[in-house]
Amino acid sequence: MKEVAAFVLFLALLVLVSDAKVTKPNTGNFLRCLSNGTGPVHPITDVLLTPANSTFVSSYVSYTKNKRLSNPKDTNLIAIIAAKHGSHVQATVVCAKFDGIQIRIRSGGHDYEGLSYISSVPFVILDMHNLRSIVVDVSSKTAWVEAELPWEKICFGRFVAVAVPAFGVILSWKINLVEVPKTLTVFKVNKTLEQGATDVLYKWQLVASKLPKELFLRAMPQITKGAKSGEKTLRLSSTLSS
Numbered sequence: 001m002k003e004v005a006a007f008v009l010f011l012a013l014l015v016l017v018s019d020a021k022v023t024k025p026n027t028g029n030f031l032r033c034l035s036n037g038t039g040p041v042h043p044i045t046d047v048l049l050t051p052a053n054s055t056f057v058s059s060y061v062s063y064t065k066n067k068r069l070s071n072p073k074d075t076n077l078i079a080i081i082a083a084k085h086g087s088h089v090q091a092t093v094v095c096a097k098f099d100g101i102q103i104r105i106r107s108g109g110h111d112y113e114g115l116s117y118i119s120s121v122p123f124v125i126l127d128m129h130n131l132r133s134i135v136v137d138v139s140s141k142t143a144w145v146e147a148e149l150p151w152e153k154i155c156f157g158r159f160v161a162v163a164v165p166a167f168g169v170i171l172s173w174k175i176n177l178v179e180v181p182k183t184l185t186v187f188k189v190n191k192t193l194e195q196g197a198t199d200v201l202y203k204w205q206l207v208a209s210k211l212p213k214e215l216f217l218r219a220m221p222q223i224t225k226g227a228k229s230g231e232k233t234l235r236l237s238s239t240l241s242s
């Protein structure tokens with residue numbers, strides 16, 4: 001019985017200790033560490049927003065795409081770092097790890113669950129939207145693309161394999177460029193469930209992977225308004241390009 005009581009006490013203490021760690025990160029230390037870890041050439045103050053900055057909330061809200069999940073009053077959010085240089089990313093990662101603060105990375109990709117802007121523990125947002133340069137080398141048919149460049153702007157490309165050990169933030173990719181043929185044919189067909197979208201999707205699964213490499217056939221399901229008001233259906237948008 002004594003052991004059980006001791007164990008319960010130990011558990012309770014553990015919870016208290018981990019709670020204390022979660023609710024009280026040393027924000028001051030973190031901010032000092034950030035300044036210390038970045039040089040005067042690319043000062044972090046230019047890209048750092050804390051609740052003391054008037055644009056803090058508007059910057060947060062402008063990127064929270066799923067409003068059901070965004071919480072501008074969330075006191076867990078300590079700072080937003082809109083990195084413009086590799087050293088900003090490096091300092092954020094190192095300092096957050098040192099002070100036990102979670103990092104959420106927001107960039108241009110899809111994030112339906114709000115994982116890049118909400119957290120149940122104190123966190124900082126590492127915003128990658130400033131990192132969007134592209135350097136094209138036509139002679140070697142390659143390009144260096146910074147992490148945030150939207151996929152549509154890259155047009156046709158192919159990723160080289162990138163191995164990411166443990167935690168890392170990808171700053172840029174090297175991609176191989178492929179030539180776009182002189183004539184490019186594209187067509188798009190929409191089908192709702194009522195119009196047989198299920199059959200089309202089934203056929204797509206069977207043929208898409210067997211088509212020649214030059215043909216690109218994509219199927220994208222989306223929720224859309226149904227024929228009757230208030231009703232919803234699924235629209236399958238199929239795109240073929242060659």
Ligand SMILES: *[C@@H]1O[C@H](CO)[C@@H](O)[C@H](O)[C@H]1NC(C)=O
Nearest residue numbers: 029032033034035036037038
């Ligand atoms: C500042 O950085 C140096 C190393 O670059 C380190 O030795 C020092 O402890 C840091 N100071 C603070 C307050 O983080």
Ligand SMILES: *[C@@H]1O[C@H](CO)[C@@H](O)[C@H](O)[C@H]1NC(C)=O
Nearest residue numbers: 045046047048049050052053
């Ligand atoms: C945020 O506020 C600090 C302190 O007033 C200031 O030095 C910094 O430049 C501000 N950051 C931005 C991005 O405006």
Ligand SMILES: *[C@@H]1O[C@H](CO)[C@@H](O)[C@H](O)[C@H]1NC(C)=O
Nearest residue numbers: 187188189190191224235237
């Ligand atoms: C398919 O649906 C989308 C969204 O409503 C619409 O923008 C597009 O024009 C439609 N395409 C065709 C070929 O009907």
